[in-house]
Amino acid sequence: MVSQTYNxxxxxxxxxxxxxxxxxxxxxxxxxxxxxxxxxxxxxxxxFFDSTMGKDSVDVFIGFANYVELFQDEIFLRALKNTFVxxxxxxxxxxxxxLWVASVIYDLKGAACSAFRCIFYLPVVTGSVxxxxxxxxxxxxxxxxxxYVGKGLGILDENINWLGDSRFALWCIILxxxxxxxxxxxxxxxxxxxNVDHSLVEAxxxxxxxxxxxxxxxxxxxxxxxxxxxxxITTINSFQCFALIQLLTSGGPQHSxxxxxxxxxxxxxxxxxxxxxxxxxxILAIVIAAMSALQFKLAKSNN
Numbered sequence: 001m002v003s004q005t006y007n008x009x010x011x012x013x014x015x016x017x018x019x020x021x022x023x024x025x026x027x028x029x030x031x032x033x034x035x036x037x038x039x040x041x042x043x044x045x046x047x048f049f050d051s052t053m054g055k056d057s058v059d060v061f062i063g064f065a066n067y068v069e070l071f072q073d074e075i076f077l078r079a080l081k082n083t084f085v086x087x088x089x090x091x092x093x094x095x096x097x098x099l100w101v102a103s104v105i106y107d108l109k110g111a112a113c114s115a116f117r118c119i120f121y122l123p124v125v126t127g128s129v130x131x132x133x134x135x136x137x138x139x140x141x142x143x144x145x146x147x148y149v150g151k152g153l154g155i156l157d158e159n160i161n162w163l164g165d166s167r168f169a170l171w172c173i174i175l176x177x178x179x180x181x182x183x184x185x186x187x188x189x190x191x192x193x194x195n196v197d198h199s200l201v202e203a204x205x206x207x208x209x210x211x212x213x214x215x216x217x218x219x220x221x222x223x224x225x226x227x228x229x230x231x232x233i234t235t236i237n238s239f240q241c242f243a244l245i246q247l248l249t250s251g252g253p254q255h256s257x258x259x260x261x262x263x264x265x266x267x268x269x270x271x272x273x274x275x276x277x278x279x280x281x282x283i284l285a286i287v288i289a290a291m292s293a294l295q296f297k298l299a300k301s302n303n
Contacts, residue, residue: 043278043281043282044278044282046059046274046275046278047066047067047275047278047279047281047282048061048062048063048064048066048275049061049062049275050062050065050066050275051273051274051275051278052272052273052274052275059275062275066275066276066278066279067279067283069276070276070279070280070283075255075258075263076260076263076280078255078256078258079251079255079258079259079260079262079263080260082170082256082257082258082259083238083239083241083259083260083261085170085174086170086173086174086177086238086241086259087235087238087239087291089174090174090177090178090181090234090238091231091234091235091238093178094178094181094182094185094230094234095185095227095230095231095234097178097182098182098185098186098188098189098230099185099189099227101116101120101182101186101189102185102186102189102190102192102193103189103193103215105117105186105190106190106193106194113190117186117187117190120182120183120186120187121183121184121186121187122183123179123180123183124180124181124183124184128243128244128247129247131176131180132176132243132244132247132248135172135176135248136163136248139162139163139172141159141160141161141162141164142159144159144162146160146162147159147160163248163249164252164253165253166253166254166256169249169252169253169256169257170256170257172248173241173244173245173248173249173257176244176248177238177241177244181234181237181238184230184233185230185234188226188229188230189223189226189230191226192222192223192225192226193219193223195222196218196219196222196223197218197222200218201214201218201219204217204218224299227299228295228296228299231295231299232292232295232296235288235291235292235295236288236292239260239261239284239287239288239291240261241259241261241262242259242261242262242265245257245258245259245261245262246262246265250262251263251266260280260283260284261284263280264277264280264281264284265277267280
């Protein structure tokens with residue numbers, strides 16, 4: 001009898017705690033459903049329509065026509081190629097550079113380590129507009145610092161229009177993206193290195209392990225979860241590169257810096273082809289999900 005009464009009270013307590021938990025979650029859950037789930041569903045739904053979202057326009061169901069047109073659109077294919085170039089170049093370099101810098105500054109004293117973390121993290125918290133203004137001055141083809149230094153060192157014979165030349169514009173964007181992306185991974189790697197089991201490190205040192213063996217056999221497996229997180233977040237951010245393109249080149253010159261995100265914006269909000277733009281968004285989401293799943297699989301296989 002006592003046991004039954006105790007079980008009833010326990011179940012009642014669980015119900016009350018569960019109800020209270022959902023009530024606390026309700027505001028966040030409401031915003032998540034309204035501003036994330038519902039737009040996602042509408043994005044997929046609208047991608048099957050010739051939708052202009054105009055006041056007097058009527059959405060016409062066209063099935064997969066938007067998706068068929070996508071892979072016949074030379075501008076979209078170039079934007080997709082540029083996006084993959086950005087991801088393939090920036091993600092490995094950001095992760096490798098961040099890990100190297102974190103390994104170096106982790107061995108410094110507390111104040112020096114904090115100072116370097118602050119310096120590298122500063123571009124992350126600086127507004128995109130302020131960052132773009134500085135880099136636009138540096139890339140200026142008349143009085144920019146790159147042309148000034150290049151000509152002063154004898155590397156350049158004449159000024160280069162860095163952002164106006166299709167040979168250099170995309171690489172200039174990648175350089176800016178790199179500098180604004182390394183701050184957070186460096187901070188995360190410094191924290192991850194601080195959580196490495198030092199007893200294992202000391203035991204390996206006693207056994208005569210080299211610095212490379214210490215890193216590869218002891219430290220690397222323990223910071224793998226952090227590496228996986230950095231890989232996924234950096235990949236998503238690289239795929240979603242938009243602000244730099246809009247503020248610096250607007251996709252030019254000759255669509256050489258178009259990315260999928262910028263082309264979605266251009267198609268939906270300048271050409272008013274919302275259905276076509278949403279089809280691009282669906283393709284981009286599938287690509288990001290596939291890349292993230294591949295990274296998770298590779299990380300698990302390495303473990």
